[in-house]
Amino acid sequence: MTIFDERGSIDGKLTLAQVLESFSAGQLPLKFEAYDGSSAGPEDAPLGLNLLTPRGTTYLATAPGDLGLARAYVSGDLAMLGVHPGDPYELIKALGEKLAFKRPPVRVLANIVRSIGFEHLLPIAPPPQEALPKWRRMAEGLRHSRFRDAEAIRHHYDVSNTFYEWVLGPSMTYTCACYPRPDATLEEAQENKYRLVFDKLRLQPGDRLLDVGCGWGGMVRYAACHGVRATGVTLSAEQATWAQHAIAAAGLNELATVRHGDYRDVRERGFDAVSSIGLTEHIGIANYPAYFAFLRDRLRPGGLLLNHCITRPDNRSTPIGGFIDRYVFPDGELTGSGRIISAAQDARLEVLHEENLRRHYALTLRDWCANLVRNWDDAVAEVGLATAKVWGMYMAGSRLGFESNVVQLHQILAVKLDDHGADGGLPLRPWWTP
Known part of the structure; x- marks a missing residue:
């Protein structure tokens, strides 16, 4: 399946699953489920991700990569499927080895922004477990002060x-x-x-x-x-x-x-x-x-x-x-x-x-x-x-x-x-x- 099939086109709004597919060129080795009811990837895949809330979308959209994933996961807005939270090694390994993200064409990217909503592109407060004390905003010259x-x-x-x-x-x-x-x-x-x-x-x-x-x-x-x-x-x-x-x-x-x-x-x-x-x-x-x-x-x-x-x-x-x-x-x-x-x-x-x-x-x-x-x-x-x-x-x-x-x-x-x-x-x- 790709985003150009009967489930939608670049002229209409995309589901969250289609958004993910557009970044992975339709090659999803893991199962993906989202709160909007959409899904992607092999139905019988033993490992996967479940995006549970709109806040999770904001975390993923405003901090791409491991930081956005961590924010959504730690806050409870993203669930890892098929692994124990104390050792999600197999899922992290699969993400690193099998999932290759590519920037979609400009017109597809524009439709992605329209589909997920501009409100999800505005950064929000990270989970409280994230280290963001006052010293992070201090001058770089003070790094590694006592x-x-x-x-x-x-x-x-x-x-x-x-x-x-x-x-x-x-x-x-x-x-x-x-x-x-x-x-x-x-x-x-x-x-x-x-x-x-x-x-x-x-x-x-x-x-x-x-x-x-x-x-x-x-x-x-x-x-x-x-x-x-x-x-x-x-x-x-x-x-x-x-x-x-x-x-x-x-x-x-x-x-x-x-x-x-x-x-x-x-x-x-x-x-x-x-x-x-x-x-x-x-x-x-x-x-x-x-x-x-x-x-x-x-x-x-x-x-x-x-x-x-x-x-x-x-x-x-x-x-x-x-x-x-x-x-x-x-x-x-x-x-x-x-x-x-x-x-x-x-x-x-x-x-x-x-x-x-x-x-x-x-x-x-x-x-x-x-x-x-x-x-x-x-x-x-x-x-x-x-x-x-x-x-x-x-x-x-x-x-x-x-x-x-x-x-x-x-x-x-x-x-x-x-x-x-x-x-x-x-x-x-x-x-x-x-």
Whole structure:
């Protein structure tokens, strides 16, 4: 079927289903239903979308792409058919792989505007889950100021510790795991990730570790359990409170602490190692020189830095996308591992090794979605249906991004040389591998 059949023509008003068909050249692999009674796509398709309200039309028309889709879905104006809201991976995958939108001819486009109504082209207030605080309207030069960073972190990480427990599981680790084998559990993979970081940093009992952007203190607790004196710092007050309770419950107060604050406020120096696991995405590409210089100055000569962060497959600076920026990671910025390595080298750190864990992050997100589905009712009761839907959509979409190499995850290991270029006697080959 196309919009030029017996159901209508470009001379008459189009149904919502015909509007969608006009943008997809009549090739709809999914089922589509709309509140005006129209439908399109295969009747027996297992996956689809149901546009429920006129407000949903406005969201889709005024913010095309993932942002408009997210607004309509989160607000309850658009339903995803055939998937659980805690893991809409299969539908998002089908949308990305099978649905190709094309701009219709001008005369068809004019009739589309007339058919849906000009009132639907006027932007309306987004759902309240969208991050649009005052600092978004501040001058671009204030991006990644301490206040603005704190606001962005609060939006994402101070959702609810209980909610994160439902999603992340007992480890309370919100970064890419490292799966020792395909059938490993999420907890095994997160434990293995901490082991990998610990081993790469050559930590020994009595050493001092600084973990910046420490989250709920997983790396801090792991290091302390192995006799290392570990200090963590996070901008999230809820994370810091949870982490300190976990440290006390494990009897690690003598070795471990987590502070609520900005990593830039850490004044101690001479650490044997610094780990940064999932922080670099938040600091801003323009701030890389200051960031790596600061971490270098926290290390003793011969000390090691492990930087673990999401990257792009190329070294261009690209936006993270409207949905992710507004609903998940405000002000997040991504670039390639090459640019990160260059920034570390320019800060007089010698880069020793890099490793891409892209496929491991896809598995991690798969398991987080499974946790959300398993604990869906509890999660919704804790944070509300709209927020829970944001997380299902975000994690399922991110899984697809890692699977399709839209994004990657790199660990970069570097050393602070002394004034004579010595590295403190490191082994000739990677010491964390057999």
